[in-house]
Amino acid sequence: VVDIRKLYAEADVFTYDPGFTSTASCESKITFIDGDAGILLHRGYPIDQLAEKSSFLEVCYLLLHGELPNAAEAEEFEKTITYHTMLHEQFDRFFQGFRRDAHPMAIMVGAVGALSAFYHDSTNVEDPEQRMISSHRLIAKMPTIAARAFKYFRGQPFVHPRNDLSYAENFLRMCFSVPAEDWVPNPVLTRAMDRIFILHADHEQNASTSTVRLAGSSGANPFACIAAGIACLWGPSHGGANEEALNMLKEIGTVDRIPEYVQGVKDRRYRLMGFGHRVYKNYDPRATVMQKTCHEVLAEVGHSDDPLLKVAMELEKIALSDPYFIERKLYPNVDFYSGITLRALGFPAEMFTVLFAVARTVGWIAQWKEMIEDPLQKIGRPRQIYTGAPKRDYTAISKR
Ligand code: ACO
Numbered sequence: 527v528v529d530i531r532k533l534y535a536e537a538d539v540f541t542y543d544p545g546f547t548s549t550a551s552c553e554s555k556i557t558f559i560d561g562d563a564g565i566l567l568h569r570g571y572p573i574d575q576l577a578e579k580s581s582f583l584e585v586c587y588l589l590l591h592g593e594l595p596n597a598a599e600a601e602e603f604e605k606t607i608t609y610h611t612m613l614h615e616q617f618d619r620f621f622q623g624f625r626r627d628a629h630p631m632a633i634m635v636g637a638v639g640a641l642s643a644f645y646h647d648s649t650n651v652e653d654p655e656q657r658m659i660s661s662h663r664l665i666a667k668m669p670t671i672a673a674r675a676f677k678y679f680r681g682q683p684f685v686h687p688r689n690d691l692s693y694a695e696n697f698l699r700m701c702f703s704v705p706a707e708d709w710v711p712n713p714v715l716t717r718a719m720d721r722i723f724i725l726h727a728d729h730e731q732n733a734s735t736s737t738v739r740l741a742g743s744s745g746a747n748p749f750a751c752i753a754a755g756i757a758c759l760w761g762p763s764h765g766g767a768n769e770e771a772l773n774m775l776k777e778i779g780t781v782d783r784i785p786e787y788v789q790g791v792k793d794r795r796y797r798l799m800g801f802g803h804r805v806y807k808n809y810d811p812r813a814t815v816m817q818k819t820c821h822e823v824l825a826e827v828g829h830s831d832d833p834l835l836k837v838a839m840e841l842e843k844i845a846l847s848d849p850y851f852i853e854r855k856l857y858p859n860v861d862f863y864s865g866i867t868l869r870a871l872g873f874p875a876e877m878f879t880v881l882f883a884v885a886r887t888v889g890w891i892a893q894w895k896e897m898i899e900d901p902l903q904k905i906g907r908p909r910q911i912y913t914g915a916p917k918r919d920y921t922a923i924s925k926r
Pocket of ligand 1: 797802854859
């Protein structure tokens with residue numbers, strides 16, 4: 527094995543790779559992607575099998591610990607997570623500081639970062655026990671924070687978590703019930719929510735995960751690192767794409783307007799949101815499961831004739847047979863159908879990326895832990911190629 531870092535340091539050279547298209551920043555045992563074949567494995571298990579047979583909390587355990595839990599471990603893990611779902615009472619006051627119409631993602635960035643102020647011991651990242659407690663707290667509290675961001679955005683009272691419900695049931699209840707009201711979970715919709723969480727749980731070294739690793743490489747506390755990941759996820763080229771994909775479908779509106787819209791993409795006036803991926807040059811395996819889930823949810827809520835679904839399916843058909851998209855290997859990604867599905871579940875577009883953040887938290891924290899536990903870990907410090915002015919002398923303001 528060649529230690530490329532030593533080799534480069536001795537030769538005083540480095541690679542120039544904008545966007546890190548061909549640079550591996552770490553070794554990882556968590557997630558494997560074969561972009562050409564459209565394969566995604568978590569700890570070796572195919573994503574479609576996990577989405578079909580597993581539950582989100584089981585996938586969380588798998589990502590964190592490397593193996594699926596046995597029955598006793600699964601029960602213990604669920605107990606641990608539900609133990610941490612509450613937020614400190616002072617958190618309510620923190621929420622009140624946001625503008626009434628604050629974007630829920632803006633609240634998420636602030637609120638998750640603010641968890642560092644509540645758990646001082648989390649700064650001791652060298653302690654494995656602290657790392658695990660922080661991981662559990664994050665997985666447990668993210669749905670509570672996300673539901674509060676949603677309720678605040680809607681101007682409705684907060685609903686506290688209920689620990690006798692499953693992860694997805696509890697989250698949907700916190701979002702869609704009102705305090706003291708009976709809320710009956712719908713099994714099709716809660717299963718769909720759980721599956722959406724599974725599909726977004728991890729995706730190796732994407733922009734937000736790399737951000738979390740980079741922030742964590744300085745020894746920053748895990749809540750601050752996850753807040754950095756949420757900020758990165760927000761962008762429309764990353765987690766913000768599901769919101770943009772739905773906006774695009776709305777803008778197209780009807781099937782007959784698709785050719786005109788596709789021409790605009792080819793003229794490079796805009797991109798087809800929910801299409802394309804840095805790594806997948808084939809169908810995103812998550813998109814297949816998401817499309818199926820989308821149909822199930824729409825049938826359950828009686829929206830099978832949703833005009834946006836018709837636009838999406840037709841757009842997909844046209845794009846997949848058009849040389850422009852074929853040549854560039856542009857296929858639907860997970861975000862293409864997730865917007866329509868989440869809308870049918872009752873979420874406004876502003877919440878889509880928030881839900882992505884809830885699900886991705888386990889991936890971020892598992893990758894953060896793996897990085898801290900890696901003996902080769904160093905502070906992340908990319909180099910640059912300087913293209914600015916050469917050395918020059920300071921000019922007094924009167925002479926400029
Ligand atoms: N619509 C139209 N053309 C596209 C699209 C798209 N969505 N994506 C890429 N292309 C074209 C580019 O114009 C370029 O064409 P060219 O070679 O003729 O110049 C070619 O495909 C390669 O594009 P790049 O930008 O180099 O590809 P990159 O790997 O950097 O981008 C990205 C990946 C950002 C995901 C891109 O495909 C995109 O912007 N997609 C839309 C946003 C989106 O859906 N993001 C979600 C990603 S998945 C996730 O985060 C969960």
